[in-house]
Amino acid sequence: MSVREPALAAIENALGHRFGKRELLEQALRHRSAAHESGEASFERLEFLGDAALSHAVAALLFERWPQANEGELTRARAALVRERSLAVLADRHGIPDALDVGAGLKHQHAGSSLLADALEAVLGAVLLDGGWRALRTVVRRLWLPLLDELEPGQLPLEEPKSMLQEMAQHQGLPLPVYREIELLGPAHARIYVVEVEFNGRIVGRGEGSSKRAAQQDAAKKALAVLAIQRDEQP
Numbered sequence: 174m175s176v177r178e179p180a181l182a183a184i185e186n187a188l189g190h191r192f193g194k195r196e197l198l199e200q201a202l203r204h205r206s207a208a209h210e211s212g213e214a215s216f217e218r219l220e221f222l223g224d225a226a227l228s229h230a231v232a233a234l235l236f237e238r239w240p241q242a243n244e245g246e247l248t249r250a251r252a253a254l255v256r257e258r259s260l261a262v263l264a265d266r267h268g269i270p271d272a273l274d275v276g277a278g279l280k281h282q283h284a285g286s287s288l289l290a291d292a293l294e295a296v297l298g299a300v301l302l303d304g305g306w307r308a309l310r311t312v313v314r315r316l317w318l319p320l321l322d323e324l325e326p327g328q329l330p331l332e333e334p335k336s337m338l339q340e341m342a343q344h345q346g347l348p349l350p351v352y353r354e355i356e357l358l359g360p361a362h363a364r365i366y367v368v369e370v371e372f373n374g375r376i377v378g379r380g381e382g383s384s385k386r387a388a389q390q391d392a393a394k395k396a397l398a399v400l401a402i403q404r405d406e407q408p
């Protein structure tokens with residue numbers, strides 16, 4: 174039995190899914206730094222698949238559980254449930270840090286939220302390939318229902334500033350906000366993205382984060398604060 178076997182088994186128990194093709198789970202937990210050293214495939218393709226599949230599965234879950242919610246509320250709730258912070262919390266809660274396969278240069282470093290979120294998406298992609306849509310939906314329900322039960326609909330505009338900024342533009346008949354990456358800081362294993370957001374032809378916010386999505390949310394939050402001040406200052 175390999176030294177990682179107990180960690181892999183713990184993840185299967187947390188997911189409630191036993192892999193028929195264990196190599197899919199192993200790949201889903203293999204960072205590109207480890208893949209470079211071993212010559213095996215990293216989790217990046219599975220991450221791409223899992224990201225898309227998670228969005229669909231969470232949308233279906235919300236549609237079922239929130240029958241009275243409108244489109245805007247459903248969109249904000251989905252964004253809150255699939256954002257990096259939520260994924261990182263679930264990844265940490267269900268043992269992914271202990272099972273990650275990383276290169277020698279990352280062995281003794283704490284896995285950041287971006288890496289944990291990416292790995293969880295990759296694991297979901299692996300579940301989809303191993304067990305199909307029914308298995309994926311079952312895993313998503315098992316992991317995400319506790320987060321959904323914690324959501325307060327009234328707090329969603331504050332939780333999801335990017336969605337709120339987009340809705341503001343739509344209500345005012347303006348072009349949608351445009352986000353631009355303007356800087357990339359830090360080493361490869363601890364990137365910090367710097368993003369600015371344009372609203373109605375003006376740069377109104379600048380944000381930072383460990384992923385592009387997190388930086389965009391930060392920029393949108395700051396843009397909303399600026400726009401609120403400007404609105405209050407109008408006669």
